[in-house]
Amino acid sequence: MVQIGYTMMTEQAGPRELVGHVVRAEEVGYDFSVTSDHYSPWLRSQGHSPYAWSVLGAAAQATSRIPLMTYVTCPSFRYHPAVVAQKAATMQLLSEGRFRLGLGSGENLNEHVVGGGWPAVDVRHERLEEAVEIIRALFDGGLVTYHGTHFDVESARLWDLPDQPPPLGVAVSGERSCTLAGHLADLVIATEPEAGLLDAFDRHGGQGKPRVGQLPVCYDADRDAAVTRAHAQFRWFGGGWNVNAELPGPHSFASATQYVTPDDVAASIPCGDDPAAFVEAVRPYADAGFTEVALVQIGGDQQDAFLNWSAKTLLPALRDAFG
Template identity: 35%
Template sequence: MTIPFRFGYKASAEQFGPAELLEYGVLAEQAGFDSIFVSDHFQPWNHEGGHAPAAMPWLGALGARTEKIIMGTSVLTPSFRYHPGVVAQAFGTLGALFPGRVILGVGSGEALNEVVLGLPWPEMKERFARLKEAITIIETLWTEDRVTYEGQFFRTQDATIYDKPTTPVPIYIGASGPAATRLAGRMADGFITTSGKKRELYTDTLLPALAEGIEKGGRTADDVDTLMEMKVSFDHDRERALQDTRYWAPLALTPEEKMGVEDPIEMQRLADALPIERAASRWIVSTDPDEHVARINEYIDLGFKHLVFHGPGADQRRFIELYGAEVLPRLRAQHGG
């Protein structure tokens, strides 16, 4: 089956409290967005003015307040703060409450969210192995009863999820490197990554790794949704669109600059030192909706079909209404969905 184009809204849990964020989610459905994705962080990027609501209860509230929008995590780490069995139970409940509307997006995690609880932060090889094991446990608990699992990192003993999803909950894997991307191609329902990086990362590394994983899994490209979290700053006032990116300056830090940073106070200090031009470097900043569409089409041309738009500004109502009125109709006119 051909995967349709979808255009979603990124709910910025690191920037807004849970009640305010919920209202933005309801508004996004009304404005015509197809999906809503939220990150599950224990700590935000910024200590001052930051937020970090738990994604799982928030998704339950969102489902109750909306009618049809698809909702999920981008991403949640099922291998440190949570035992994967707890994730299976929580998303089993969400899937039972809102059949066909829930996606579980998972990743290998970040030190910022795990070390604060006294958890170990191993090398990438172990984090990747934990993720694979966690996915196996979650999927097994959703399909079998009395699951006893003896893994390298996790164990279950006669475990049963009594309230399973009434329709399958797709699992998407978020990745910025080739190993996790291959895993997504081999066994996941979707692949999640983010925009604004060098084009060669997508063309030479990630997309070939995804294709390799799909081939190894004996699957086709239509078996795997391709989700790009698009960083877009759109306003009729260009200076406002530029300054709106300031809050998200941590995203412009290089992996080397933020490697192992465990404290949001330190993360904020590093980000505040960046000039606004660098803070905005990962964003499409423009007052022209046609320019936004042209820049978004660059990612669609690469093969991404599920575009989730992250607006950086404090006035999310303004962003949702402007993007819903001026950009989404142009995209739908070209691509359907």
């Protein structure tokens, strides 16, 4: 069985709209939701980037059933890990146990804004590992003092701590991050249906833990309109995370994708209103061993139509195939 989730894509809608979208996603029956945590959109055509944690707090109050999750927060540049732990504990209380904390090593796009530069990937993984250790220690309760290579914590305590801390997920893209996730995370996060990543996660202690993927889709009754919109807003997606983590701003992503064609995008993102195409796009995740897949409907002003179609057509088709 594969659970099907809904993505609150903060890069393509404003905060009030995002909350309304996840309320509707709960109503139509999505199994869970995830939220991106960005300072900037990937491309100017997306046009938004509100503060994800305010959106999550509002969503926790506006919904009652659907699980919430960051996909993903970088706890090691814009945010200090002690502050991330406080945010996550508060979200777990507000949502009454429905929150999961997804973490990753970050992208230059979002993290360069605090002026700390953008180090090599091995340093980013070191910082992420220390951040996870700090967050875990604070979730355990009591007074925490920590002196690492990258972070210091002095006499910190979470004063509002849920009985059960939020499960902690780590995004992976290679062996090093899979090792970290297997040892320290409760679940693994990936954006590509690569069975090798899950195998590496399992080798390092991840057996039996949830594995969450994400898939962009573009519903529209007019397939040509869907392809045009997907190309305008999501052509960056095909660059892969080894590239996407390095570029510093929307102008860089526009330059890097200037030769990507609409046909290129349509070959990797299901577009239109044929549910079979969406089912086949999810299938590689199911075959690789993912237990959850969060869909990203491209286009901030297209969510209502997509969610209505989900209720009537898409979710029944996906549950027939993977339920």
